[in-house]
Amino acid sequence: MKGKNALYLAALGAALISVIICMELRADAPPSLSPPEEVNQADSNGKYLQPVTLRIGYYTTLESKWPEGSSDTFSDNRYTRRIENMLNIRFVHAFEYPSSDYTQKVNLLISSKNIPDFLLVTEAQFKRLAEAGMVEDMTELYEQHASPLLKNVIQGFGPRLMRRVTYNGRLLGIPSTIPAHDADGVVWIRQDWLRKIGMQLPEAITIADLERVAKAFIEDDPDGNGIHDTHGIQSTSSFLTGTIGFNTLDPYFGAFKAFPRIWIKSEDGNIVYGSITANTKQALGKLHDLYEAGLIDQDFGTVKPDQFAKDISIGKAGIGTGYTSAPMKLLAGSVKNNPAAEWDAHYIVAPDGKYYTRQPDPLGRIMVVKKGAKYPEAIVKAINVVADLDNNAPGVPHVYMDSPGTNWSVRPIQATFRKEQTVVNRFKRFKDAADGKLPREQLLEPDRKIFDDYLKGFGQLVASPQDWAYVLYQYHGGSAVLSSVNIPVYSEFYGMTSTMENQWENLLNLENESFVRIIVGDKPLDYFDTFVAEWREHGGDVITQEVEEAIAAIKRPAYVDKRSDE
Template sequence: MKITKPLSACFVLTMLCSSAGCSYPSKDKNEDETSPAKVPLIRIVANSLGMNFPAGMDANHNPYLAYIEKNTGMEVNVTLPPLNGYDDKLNVIMTSGEPPDLLNTANPSWFINFVNQKALTPLNDYIDKYGANLKAKIPKEAWDNVTVNGQIYAIPSVNEVKGTEIIYARKDWLDKLGLQPPHSIEEFTAVMKAFAERDPDGNGIQDTYGLSILERLGRTSSFLGAFGAQMNAWYERDGKLVYSGILPEMKQALTYLHSLYEQNILDPEFPLNKIDILGDKIARGKIGLYSAAWSDTRTHIEQSRKNDPTAVWIPLDYPTGPDGKHGVYSTSIVRSYNVVPLKSQNAAAVVKFLDFIAGPAQNTLKLGFEKEVWTQVNGKLSIRLDEHIKQAYRGIYGALVDTIDRDLTRKRLDGLGEQFRLYENLQRIDNNLMQNRFNGPPTPAMGKHQVKLSKLQEETFTRIIAGMSPIEEFDAFVKNWKDAGGDEITGEVNEWWRQPGK
């Protein structure tokens, strides 16, 4: 019997920063006592990316940080706040009496909020003096995203990929049920309905679903695209930019997703699906079609194959909607923002540190130590997957200033296993992007209103899909969004849009 639909969705409040999560670590006392000369010290707060360290190591004691310190002549103290409520913890850190020298955030609203407060150090002069690699490797579009009134307030980390979602489906289930790979949204609906109702796994129990998505409407991009909309994007209409979340196309998409929910095609637990929960359902054979991340062929899909050797997964075309539309969202050029609090006296050292990561250290932090993690044979990378996984924590440091090197990306992804089709997945995504027309820096009104507007959108859309609110609530949402700061944001976005040479 299928799981019954939950009556309500849970939205978990973020926790306040604990003292353990926000305190600054220090090196072993004996290291300071035996140092022949004092070296520059910088304190940084970074995102752990969910990475774990091998036994006996931590963020401040490991070979990759030692490599960075040796080559920069600095001592680097690293704090990794828990991921839950990460930006809330950054808020607490910023208001402490002695903030660190560098904080990293992926949240543009957080960034612009502290720009508005005049709490961040302008970095133009430091970048000119100490950031040759940063200037050479970070594209102008990314610098534009962190520049406000001519002042650069962050060093951006660049998104290596232009989009992330691609549809994968169980070909063995299609074959068993006599179905062809779908193309139109109607064909997708028929396939997903069959996956939910016709016992594709053959266990005699109706315990599979045609589609599953993540909480907060994650992994819906491929289906939203069939209606010409994406989450958190801006599109041109009649010479002006309009927010995608309030367009009639979004209302159509929500109506469609609700219909899947009503027919028991969509996993009713979706409001509670975190990535590990969704991944487990994929691996256990409960879901046969979903909007995957491009790297899932190495993780959840591969685990599905290991659990069931008969499982055959194939990529599908993006569904084409009633008006011939299709596509997937495009990521922002900026992956994250590295900011220096105004109270810090070490902006120069921070820029030198990040310049090393963007330059000489980039390949090492992306690939790992040569001969330990990888070797090159006949122009191809041969990667030791056990060491690659063991040393994956190096990405915490490398992601601070990620840069784009297409040739290296292809070699690295093929080196992880050509059978996973990682580079092919990215190419398929690149060919189907729906471009977000707003690619300027976050506006002041975004800093004031974006958090509450995002919460309003996520909760409203989830209620509509799950049938807790009628589709007519979308119209009330549009009015509330505009009145609660959306109109102010729209005005600022269009002020940017009208600027020449953007």
């Protein structure tokens, strides 16, 4: 009986605490006022009766391409016109910074307390704004104006995502989302070169396989010009990321079940930073062996990140790493310059036969509203439109379907709001269509052309390198994602702690420098132990403790739903 009474009292106490919290939240909330007559009203579809103008921060990118003959611009295009037609909302760019400068420029604006009314920020920037009291409370506005689809998208990622955009139990930003398997690491290899050297590879390969290919590509004259001028494994100064980059060394770590740059659980259940594990040391030892044997580009640490495709494009390299979508940036130049070039996707497996893929942070940039800005709910309405586009909502036209080079980054809201399984489901539909399990008519309208292109064959598609690259991405890159041995590896923590905000950049520099020195042989492999000791001493241990505390905090409610007390 004592046990039952204790349970009853505990439950009663929890219920009373919940009621008290809700009462306190209502007491702290601003009083609900009837809108004055001059307030701009909206119709039943959410469209404002009078035009609403939103001042928003914006970044520009040289990669954006408009349809041939189009007069569209960053401030006036099919996305902006769709939102204006649907909601009577217009966007004005408070600033336009190059994408490479965006984060730094926004940091300066935050420091000067001079942010525009609407702004996409990183998680670290979000915390600064929240602590300074510079952004609007979006809790009730999100509940009232977010569409069911948008809520479904965000809630589909679980409470962790929402937790990261709350402060003191209140929702202060709208999170954009990154789907699972959006950045699985793939090794792209020239198949015509493989045939010339008399070698065949399965889709799943090992480090030993790649070592043999790299050696043959360097020594056996795969381009047939009679000169030893072709390369093996290439990389740039950005050789390691949290998931995968263009021509990075990321996939080679997965072959050793090493997961640098993310937080994982050790065998004893403790949280550990993946870059300081014994498996990462083992991977670095192998990379050093490859470098010493001349199989890794001897200048990899000094090659600029934006030069990742230079040797591939001119036909001097036949191995490249990148996302499943990498063909569009990494390989298209190759077939443009040589239509005979053939590429295929491979993935490196560990000794247990599994293909371990570090997954991206599901949280993209966060949309915040400057405290006191007019029409804060308007940005939620506009994001609803973006979510419809991102998730192919029924009846929604596909913007720029005729122009694959015009991507979502030209939108006034430069973020995506996609469901967690968006990428996987699309690959699955393409595969089912190719296998005859899904009629063409049941594919989404913009995907039908891609399927038709696939049926034409890559030999015919090389006349249009971008079409060739996109089909290669969806079918061959997609095959790696759908593999039964693909094991997604999620970080236990994706956010920023207080010590990380001050120390993380220094620790990353220490990590990069130490890893490069080990790979090139400037330091012996056991120098890794020195790196680990320095990492822990200069803030790593403190950060690890903060990460553990942050993970425990995720178990608390993300924010209080206003409807929970009704």
